[in-house]
Amino acid sequence: MLELIKVWWGKFLTLISIIWEFIKVRWKKFIFWRKKRYYRFRGLVWFRKIGNAFLTLIVLFIIYLFIVDINFLWLFGKSPGLSNISNPNQSVASVIYTSDGKVMGKYFRENRTPVTFGEISPKLIETLIATEDERFYKHFGIDFQAVFAALKDMTQGKSRGASTITQQLVKNMYKTRNQYSTGLFGYIPGVNLIISKTKEWTTAIKIEMFYTKQDILTMYLNTVDFGSNAFGIHTAAKTFFKTKPSKLNYEQSATLVGLLKATTTYSPISHPKRSMERRNVVLENLVARKIITQYDCDSLKKIPIQLNFSVEQSYDGDALHFRAYLDKYLQDWQDESGFDIFSDGLKIYVTIDSRMQKYAEEAVNKQMRTIQRRFFDHWRGQNPWQDENHKDIVNFVEDIAKKTKYYSSLSKRFDNNKDSIDKYLNLPHRMKVFDYNKGEKDTTFSVMDSIKYMNHYLHSSFVAMEPETGNVKAWVGDIDFKFWQYDKVAQAKRQPGSTFKLFVYTAAIMNGMSPCDKMTDKRVTWDYVEKGEPKSWSPHNANRVFTGTTMTLKHAFGRSINSVAVQLAEKYGIKEIIKYAHLLGIRTPLEEQPSLSLGSSDISLLELVNSFGTIVNEGVYHDPILITRIEDKDGNIVYQPNKEQIRVIPYEDAWLVTELLKGGMTEPGATTQALWEWDIFRYNTDFGGKTGTSSNHSDAWFVGVTKNLIGGAWVGGEHRSVHFRTGQLGEGSKTALPIFGLFMEKVLKDEKLKQYRGKFPTKPKETILRNYKCQTYIRPDTTARDSSDEALENVIEEIPLTDEIKSVE
Numbered sequence: 001m002l003e004l005i006k007v008w009w010g011k012f013l014t015l016i017s018i019i020w021e022f023i024k025v026r027w028k029k030f031i032f033w034r035k036k037r038y039y040r041f042r043g044l045v046w047f048r049k050i051g052n053a054f055l056t057l058i059v060l061f062i063i064y065l066f067i068v069d070i071n072f073l074w075l076f077g078k079s080p081g082l083s084n085i086s087n088p089n090q091s092v093a094s095v096i097y098t099s100d101g102k103v104m105g106k107y108f109r110e111n112r113t114p115v116t117f118g119e120i121s122p123k124l125i126e127t128l129i130a131t132e133d134e135r136f137y138k139h140f141g142i143d144f145q146a147v148f149a150a151l152k153d154m155t156q157g158k159s160r161g162a163s164t165i166t167q168q169l170v171k172n173m174y175k176t177r178n179q180y181s182t183g184l185f186g187y188i189p190g191v192n193l194i195i196s197k198t199k200e201w202t203t204a205i206k207i208e209m210f211y212t213k214q215d216i217l218t219m220y221l222n223t224v225d226f227g228s229n230a231f232g233i234h235t236a237a238k239t240f241f242k243t244k245p246s247k248l249n250y251e252q253s254a255t256l257v258g259l260l261k262a263t264t265t266y267s268p269i270s271h272p273k274r275s276m277e278r279r280n281v282v283l284e285n286l287v288a289r290k291i292i293t294q295y296d297c298d299s300l301k302k303i304p305i306q307l308n309f310s311v312e313q314s315y316d317g318d319a320l321h322f323r324a325y326l327d328k329y330l331q332d333w334q335d336e337s338g339f340d341i342f343s344d345g346l347k348i349y350v351t352i353d354s355r356m357q358k359y360a361e362e363a364v365n366k367q368m369r370t371i372q373r374r375f376f377d378h379w380r381g382q383n384p385w386q387d388e389n390h391k392d393i394v395n396f397v398e399d400i401a402k403k404t405k406y407y408s409s410l411s412k413r414f415d416n417n418k419d420s421i422d423k424y425l426n427l428p429h430r431m432k433v434f435d436y437n438k439g440e441k442d443t444t445f446s447v448m449d450s451i452k453y454m455n456h457y458l459h460s461s462f463v464a465m466e467p468e469t470g471n472v473k474a475w476v477g478d479i480d481f482k483f484w485q486y487d488k489v490a491q492a493k494r495q496p497g498s499t500f501k502l503f504v505y506t507a508a509i510m511n512g513m514s515p516c517d518k519m520t521d522k523r524v525t526w527d528y529v530e531k532g533e534p535k536s537w538s539p540h541n542a543n544r545v546f547t548g549t550t551m552t553l554k555h556a557f558g559r560s561i562n563s564v565a566v567q568l569a570e571k572y573g574i575k576e577i578i579k580y581a582h583l584l585g586i587r588t589p590l591e592e593q594p595s596l597s598l599g600s601s602d603i604s605l606l607e608l609v610n611s612f613g614t615i616v617n618e619g620v621y622h623d624p625i626l627i628t629r630i631e632d633k634d635g636n637i638v639y640q641p642n643k644e645q646i647r648v649i650p651y652e653d654a655w656l657v658t659e660l661l662k663g664g665m666t667e668p669g670a671t672t673q674a675l676w677e678w679d680i681f682r683y684n685t686d687f688g689g690k691t692g693t694s695s696n697h698s699d700a701w702f703v704g705v706t707k708n709l710i711g712g713a714w715v716g717g718e719h720r721s722v723h724f725r726t727g728q729l730g731e732g733s734k735t736a737l738p739i740f741g742l743f744m745e746k747v748l749k750d751e752k753l754k755q756y757r758g759k760f761p762t763k764p765k766e767t768i769l770r771n772y773k774c775q776t777y778i779r780p781d782t783t784a785r786d787s788s789d790e791a792l793e794n795v796i797e798e799i800p801l802t803d804e805i806k807s808v809e
Helices: 003-044 047-068 080-088 122-132 144-155 163-173 176-180 193-208 213-223 234-241 249-257 270-286 294-301 322-327 333-335 354-378 396-401 405-415 416-424 447-454 497-510 554-557 562-572 574-583 594-598 605-617 651-666 671-677 737-749 751-756 788-794
Strands: 094-097 101-108 347-350 429-435 439-445 458-465 472-478 519-521 527-532 531-536 550-552 628-629 637-639 690-695 697-703 712-717 775-778 795-798
Touching: 003 651, 047 193, 047 795, 101 322, 101 405, 122 213, 122 249, 122 270, 163 193, 163 213, 213 234, 213 550, 234 249, 234 458, 249 294, 270 294, 322 347, 322 472, 333 637, 354 458, 354 472, 354 712, 354 737, 354 751, 396 447, 405 416, 416 447, 439 447, 458 605, 458 737, 497 554, 497 562, 497 574, 497 594, 497 605, 497 651, 497 690, 497 697, 519 554, 519 562, 527 751, 550 554, 554 562, 554 651, 554 671, 554 775, 562 574, 562 594, 574 594, 574 605, 605 651, 605 697, 605 712, 651 671, 651 690, 671 697, 671 737, 690 737, 697 737, 712 737, 737 751
Parallel strands: 094 347
Antiparallel strands: 094 101, 347 628, 429 439, 458 472, 458 712, 519 550, 527 531, 628 637, 690 697, 697 712, 775 795
16 A cells, blocks of 8 residues: 555656756747747837837736636636526516415515516617617627726716726626635735636626627616616516606606616605606616707706505515415425526426415405404403403413514523513504404503504414315415414414314214214213223213204204214214224324314314315315415426325215215204305305304304305314303304305306306216115194204104205205
């Protein structure tokens, strides 16, 4: 090994000596050549000496440009290469399109939407060139006339810019002053500026070689920052004037071009007077270049700057909770593909329909305003966070405050000193809080006051989707995105109450039962073992009454009789229920305990609604579909969803469970019959559904189904301890169901959405062996006594539905 090292070391020394000898020979020849040229130079007449010196300087300058561009000996740092120039990297906003072709919003860090040269007003082009680079069409990237003029002004103590539009494009697009000046010389103060300027020149020359003048102007206007979060001319025209780049006139163009000198100093928002003065200077430039007459200029100067200003934020537009969730939903795909939805200029086509989204938001807003008034009245003069004994929960507000970022900053600032922290938490200051009438209102609150105020509000979410395709058509994540950004469709998980009975009854049907099989409404005590300890559970019905009546499964499901659901769960086992919940679409882990049969384990609204969709889709499961496709900036499809569908339960069983859902509308006293309040029954459309309410009314649910569209709503407090005290006010049929009714009322009325009308099929595709054609009939009360529900339960009959018995269908 040592011998091998010696051999290689000898070869290395030999190579070094050869290189050194070569350099010495070449250096001697160069010195000899230079002496010869020098003696020749001394013999020249004076004017030829000047010409010779000038040519020498030009050659040396070209050599200097070359060695800087190639980063000779790593002295100057990397310069933009040909690949960077031919494929410039710039941050472009991604645009989200709805299924009906509307722009829903954007994702961006820099709000930039590229345009073509043909989409830019010629008046803007003239204004830009007249002000920023009057010899633009004559130079090749560097305007030496402007450079010499700038040097002359520097000798007189004046400041003047000499950068061409192409050089400014280089600074905007390639960031040569901070991304590339990393060579050894780049760390020398003053020298780094010279090097970065040199790189601007060399890159500008390359751009002029590879692009036309029109291309350069287009790229410049697409990349330049106009301030106010407006990157590029498309966004700037929209932000300042609510117009398109093609429609900009001279005075608007002059205002925007005037901003390029200093976006803050000449902002028409912050400094309207300065902006006006700068605009008029730009207009005078148009006169100087003979583009407009002095008369036209004077007329334009008299016109005030007429702004239509609106800054577009990343979360402006519609379906804000959906878009925030979509960002998280696509995170894994971005990590795998390398795309960035905030900078790669993608076109994201989503399944949301803009009209249905509007109807959903209106339905949530209208119903929640009504509920909120009831809630305020219900708790008037009291705090809604109370325990079972109607006492305020101790430290409720304090515990929430401790979870805030403000509390964390105070803890660090005062080293966890409680008195200091409490002082600032209770110190009033100006802030904005949510308000239904104004959207937001200015007020003076302490942090503790604001927590109390905001927790007097109830919240809601709603999602609608097509059962056959899984396409999500509407998504409302809460009552307001600005103040509550946590999405309550897919992210939040709460107790689903009786809506979970879908899975209990599915397990029963899958184990051979039918909708017409009968069970008795009776008290049930379920003995079980939890963590080695024997326990018992005795649930009650919503009205706390057990009638002792025998009823069909269809009737028990429609009336949401707890005792029957618990008997079924005890008969077939909680594991069996969990099995079918997961098969139908529940992805959240479920707690294996008896109370699961009544919906005690948290799940999300999205997975619940999708599970109902599996039943309506004849037992075939699919993931919820949020996106139809994603295209890159060149129009190539880079993402398509997985539309695989899997049969998870047989057709017959799905048909029978669908009959249970339909029983919510046909069975006497069924909770879904509250839908009759809305004008949705004249569009040849069948309905079914299931309400749900958690045990203390913290969570109210409703999932409504039709043949072609399903929708689910949740209503509750931000915290579970904030809720109505009675079922009369807080149950799902009173709070969540109306949202579905209001939504469907508008969807079915809309002729452009008539594809969502339709009845459930009356004839199955396959032979159904179990009986499902039964209908509960309640005999009229002919006595004078009170016909309460409990009394009526004793006079119900189950009538099989046959072709001869039409009157009871």
